[in-house]
Amino acid sequence: MRNLLRQFFLWGCLTLMSLQAYGQDGQQETITGLFPGVRFSQFVHTVENKTSYRFFYDEADVDTLSVNISAKENDLEDVLDLMFEKTPLQYTIDDQKRVFIHTTDHFHTGLSKNFFDPEQPSDSLGNTQDERYLDRAYTGNKLWTIGSPDDQDDGDKATLRGRIFSLKNGEPIIGAVVFEKQQYTRAVTDENGRFSITLPKGRHTLHVQHLGQYQEQRQVDLLGDGSLVMQIDESIVSLDEIIVSSDRLSNINRTEMGVETMSIASMKRLPSVMGEVDVIKSILTLPGVKTVGESSVGFNVRGGAADQNLILLNNSTVYNPSHLFGFFSSFNGDMVEEVELHKAGMPVQYGGRLSSVLDVKGDYGNQEKFHGKGGIGLLTSRLTFDGPIGEKTTFLVSGRATYSDWLLDLVNEKSDLNAAGASFYDLNLNLKHYFNDKNELSFSSYWSQDDFNFAADTLFNYSNRNANLNWKHYYSDRLEGEIILGIDQYEFGIEGYENPLNTYAFDFDIEQYNLKAHFTYEHDDQHTLHFGMDNIYYNMNPGKMVPLSDESIIIPETVNREKALETALYLGDRFEINEKLTADYGVRYVIYNFLGPNQLYDYADGLPKSEATITGETRYDNNEVITTYSAPEIRVSGRYIIDNFTSIKAGYHTTRQYIHLLSNTSAATPTDTWKLSDPYIRPQQGNQFSVGFYKDLLLKEDKLEASVEVYYRGMKNLIDYRSGAELLLNNEIEQDVLNTDGRAYGLEFQVKKSTGKLSGWLSYTYSRSELQTASDEPAEKINGGSWYPSNFDQPHAVVLAMNYELSKRANVSLNTNYSTGRPITLPVSKFYYNGAEQVYFSDRNAYRIPDYFRVDLSMNLEGNHKVDKPAHASWSLGVYNLLGRSNPYSVYFTPVNGNLRGYQLSIYAQPIPYITYNFKF
Numbered sequence: 021m022r023n024l025l026r027q028f029f030l031w032g033c034l035t036l037m038s039l040q041a042y043g044q045d046g047q048q049e050t051i052t053g054l055f056p057g058v059r060f061s062q063f064v065h066t067v068e069n070k071t072s073y074r075f076f077y078d079e080a081d082v083d084t085l086s087v088n089i090s091a092k093e094n095d096l097e098d099v100l101d102l103m104f105e106k107t108p109l110q111y112t113i114d115d116q117k118r119v120f121i122h123t124t125d126h127f128h129t130g131l132s133k134n135f136f137d138p139e140q141p142s143d144s145l146g147n148t149q150d151e152r153y154l155d156r157a158y159t160g161n162k163l164w165t166i167g168s169p170d171d172q173d174d175g176d177k178a179t180l181r182g183r184i185f186s187l188k189n190g191e192p193i194i195g196a197v198v199f200e201k202q203q204y205t206r207a208v209t210d211e212n213g214r215f216s217i218t219l220p221k222g223r224h225t226l227h228v229q230h231l232g233q234y235q236e237q238r239q240v241d242l243l244g245d246g247s248l249v250m251q252i253d254e255s256i257v258s259l260d261e262i263i264v265s266s267d268r269l270s271n272i273n274r275t276e277m278g279v280e281t282m283s284i285a286s287m288k289r290l291p292s293v294m295g296e297v298d299v300i301k302s303i304l305t306l307p308g309v310k311t312v313g314e315s316s317v318g319f320n321v322r323g324g325a326a327d328q329n330l331i332l333l334n335n336s337t338v339y340n341p342s343h344l345f346g347f348f349s350s351f352n353g354d355m356v357e358e359v360e361l362h363k364a365g366m367p368v369q370y371g372g373r374l375s376s377v378l379d380v381k382g383d384y385g386n387q388e389k390f391h392g393k394g395g396i397g398l399l400t401s402r403l404t405f406d407g408p409i410g411e412k413t414t415f416l417v418s419g420r421a422t423y424s425d426w427l428l429d430l431v432n433e434k435s436d437l438n439a440a441g442a443s444f445y446d447l448n449l450n451l452k453h454y455f456n457d458k459n460e461l462s463f464s465s466y467w468s469q470d471d472f473n474f475a476a477d478t479l480f481n482y483s484n485r486n487a488n489l490n491w492k493h494y495y496s497d498r499l500e501g502e503i504i505l506g507i508d509q510y511e512f513g514i515e516g517y518e519n520p521l522n523t524y525a526f527d528f529d530i531e532q533y534n535l536k537a538h539f540t541y542e543h544d545d546q547h548t549l550h551f552g553m554d555n556i557y558y559n560m561n562p563g564k565m566v567p568l569s570d571e572s573i574i575i576p577e578t579v580n581r582e583k584a585l586e587t588a589l590y591l592g593d594r595f596e597i598n599e600k601l602t603a604d605y606g607v608r609y610v611i612y613n614f615l616g617p618n619q620l621y622d623y624a625d626g627l628p629k630s631e632a633t634i635t636g637e638t639r640y641d642n643n644e645v646i647t648t649y650s651a652p653e654i655r656v657s658g659r660y661i662i663d664n665f666t667s668i669k670a671g672y673h674t675t676r677q678y679i680h681l682l683s684n685t686s687a688a689t690p691t692d693t694w695k696l697s698d699p700y701i702r703p704q705q706g707n708q709f710s711v712g713f714y715k716d717l718l719l720k721e722d723k724l725e726a727s728v729e730v731y732y733r734g735m736k737n738l739i740d741y742r743s744g745a746e747l748l749l750n751n752e753i754e755q756d757v758l759n760t761d762g763r764a765y766g767l768e769f770q771v772k773k774s775t776g777k778l779s780g781w782l783s784y785t786y787s788r789s790e791l792q793t794a795s796d797e798p799a800e801k802i803n804g805g806s807w808y809p810s811n812f813d814q815p816h817a818v819v820l821a822m823n824y825e826l827s828k829r830a831n832v833s834l835n836t837n838y839s840t841g842r843p844i845t846l847p848v849s850k851f852y853y854n855g856a857e858q859v860y861f862s863d864r865n866a867y868r869i870p871d872y873f874r875v876d877l878s879m880n881l882e883g884n885h886k887v888d889k890p891a892h893a894s895w896s897l898g899v900y901n902l903l904g905r906s907n908p909y910s911v912y913f914t915p916v917n918g919n920l921r922g923y924q925l926s927i928y929a930q931p932i933p934y935i936t937y938n939f940k941f
């Protein structure tokens with residue numbers, strides 16, 4: 021503690037010392053200041069802030085260097101000579117006061133041979149403006165001249181437009197921040213890696229940062245309007261510093277509300293079950309995102325149902341995002357680059373769901389060299405390979421599997437699970453081929469399989485299969501497009517062997533074929549247009565049961581197959597009205613056709629649909645249009661920047677959903693089925709209003725990001741169920757569902773700190789989700805037609821996620837999660853009717869199960885960070901549910917000796933330790 025206080029005191033003295041520089045009239049700048057045992061990066065930061073010198077160095081070269089000197093009007097050369105006297109470090113200073121720190125005697129600042137390619141585009145001074153054709157060793161140090169000397173009289177400011185690509189895979193970098201520190205002007209790249217920034221003419225240092233991965237800078241001499249294409253490499257500096265800079269700036273500048281972006285680096289720091297990087301559990305730490313129970317399949321966003329989330333993996337739709345009953349998500353963290361969640365309104369190119377879009381972006385491999393990585397845990401192992409195939413093709417193949425059933429015995433020791441077993445695997449194969457600078461073709465695929473049983477005589481299985489081709493073409497610097505052709509499949513099955521006379525096989529499956537075309541056109545500096553089409557063809561088997569043997573007396577039964585075509589055309593515009601005000605607006609027009617072959621009952625008008633009100637039956641031929649729904653969806657949002665650290669946003673969005681999950685349980689399960697909209701079950705509709713306030717706070721060396729969002733969403737044509745409804749193998753499902761209205765409203769507050777050794781966020785969510793039987797529903801009215809809580813109504817939720825960096829190789833994470841217990845319907849009394857005892861239940865969802873509270877702890881241990889090591893290793897270890905709290909998953913009632921007794925089911929009723937070994941090479 022005494023040493024810590026002494027270092028704190030010395031650093032305080034340092035911050036009070038003035039570092040003087042004399043550079044006027046061509047005089048040599050000198051250094052004055054006290055540096056008592058500080059890191060080299062802190063010395064550089066101080067010098068750069070007070071002088072014209074700019075440093076360039078590899079963080080690994082100076083990681084262990086401690087600066088302990090006192091300078092008084094000394095030349096920088098004398099200071100560096102003293103500092104590097106007993107180290108292998110050397111320095112070179114050019115005539116532009118750029119200081120290069122290196123470890124070789126042969127370092128020089130001249131350009132390499134063939135540095136410029138005369139065939140590539142150049143400005144009026146002959147400077148190539150596209151980094152993809154330059155020697156990578158000098159791109160960060162070169163002075164880029166933008167514009168022409170003839171532009172000097174055209175005003176005091178100029179606009180620099182550009183694009184940013186990844187050196188790793190050549191992909192456009194989304195959400196990168198380009199900023200200039202002196203003017204504190206910044207811009208954020210869009211989904212095509214484009215940015216536009218206006219600065220005073222003259223010399224500037226542009227900093228480029230991206231969420232958790234990239235940090236570079238460029239020296240530019242801005243003479244007039246011009247363009248620059250940048251290709252940036254992975255950063256070696258601390259990831260947490262990168263995360264904050266980009267995320268903080270994009271949070272203020274971004275037009276959309278309710279957009280949450282998480283890098284794989286930040287997800288790795290969160291505790292999770294069995295040490296796996298888990299996409300679904302990571303987004304559950306975000307405000308407004310909840311789940312109805314531990315290890316539940318799916319998630320709920322702003323009071324929406326689990327089926328109201330569109331889950332995409334490289335443009336493919338994933339219907340079941342979980343493995344092993346929700347213990348793991350379907351996405352292998354080793355192939356995920358970034359996750360983006362839209363919860364306040366979808367961009368115009370997305371549709372088909374009411375609540376949110378979860379866009380998981382997978383990697384397509386490295387263009388430079390072969391890589392591998394993986395991990396070995398207590399329950400699962402994973403392995404990923406990626407790299408180039410020739411000069412223009414890259415690949416990534418990734419696999420994950422489980423190999424033990426011991427966890428089922430750990431989480432529940434009841435005798436009926438003694439014979440339980442579970443296993444899963446998933447595979448990813450991604451390919452990308454670069455034909456030329458204007459054309460690239462990518463292939464993405466995903467396979468998963470889950471098999472489990474609770475007893476030896478009943479087997480369950482489900483699987484996801486996805487594949488798509490994506491052709492991207494750059495028509496010009498302003499227009500680009502992509503065409504996507506894909507297929508998505510999901511199916512589950514049950515096989516029962518309990519009695520030879522009753523052996524059966526039940527299966528459900530859904531296929532959807534996708535054809536999408538998306539274009540982006542940068543009309544000018546103010547308008548960027550997004551337009552295209554989205555076609556989905558559904559082919560669904562709602563359920564089929566057949567006998568498994570000749571002895572079985574099960575009668576085969578099949579629900580009518582359903583088909584539909586959903587077509588959407590959309591147009592959106594991002595209008596940068598001025599430097600402070602930007603608007604996103606657009607319309608998405610959807611036409612939905614429910615198709616034959618099928619046969620449907622006709623019912624008497626104005627009466628509940630039942631067998632008694634059937635008036636006839638109508639048959640439809642193959643691909644005959646049975647019913648059509650069409651309507652526009654409006655998307656409007658705007659952002660106003662109050663100052664460099666404050667903005668307000670507002671939005672209004674309408675959405676429609678044409679596919680429904682049939683489930684009368686609180687949590688989605690693998691055995692739930694889906695239903696397409698037809699003449700009786702209409703498309704779900706949602707209208708959401710949202711307003712937000714965003715503020716960045718600078719407290720000495722700390723940077724805090726605060727935000728408050730409020731929202732209200734009205735919903736129509738939701739599905740609820742009559743008492744005793746049968747959902748499986750029901751050809752007349754319209755007789756058991758009730759047309760329902762919904763409303764969801766709430767407030768989300770978050771404070772995030774992403775710099776320094778201690779980082780993390782605190783979020784509080786107040787949200788309500790309520791249902792009401794529609795006024796035009798002729799059947800029964802639930803709770804007498806009053807509003808009642810939905811199954812996933814949880815008014816209060818608090819999440820505290822913290823990470824403390826013990827060193828560059830070790831960090832500790834703590835995750836604390838609290839939420840209100842979800843609603844439940846309870847038996848409240850019993851009575852006798854016709855000589856038999858009956859149970860009387862409360863109003864639907866009138867009570868709640870106990871509140872939820874969980875604390876997780878984890879530690880990540882890295883090996884040394886030497887770049888030339890052939891392999892790098894790390895360990896993840898921790899405890900899930902550290903306090904061993906028996907959080908209730910559900911409460912159920914069973915007759916025992918003539919009495920109805922209640923039971924509480926807990927998934928994780930005790931602490932679960934884990935350890936995982938990770939490696940990469």
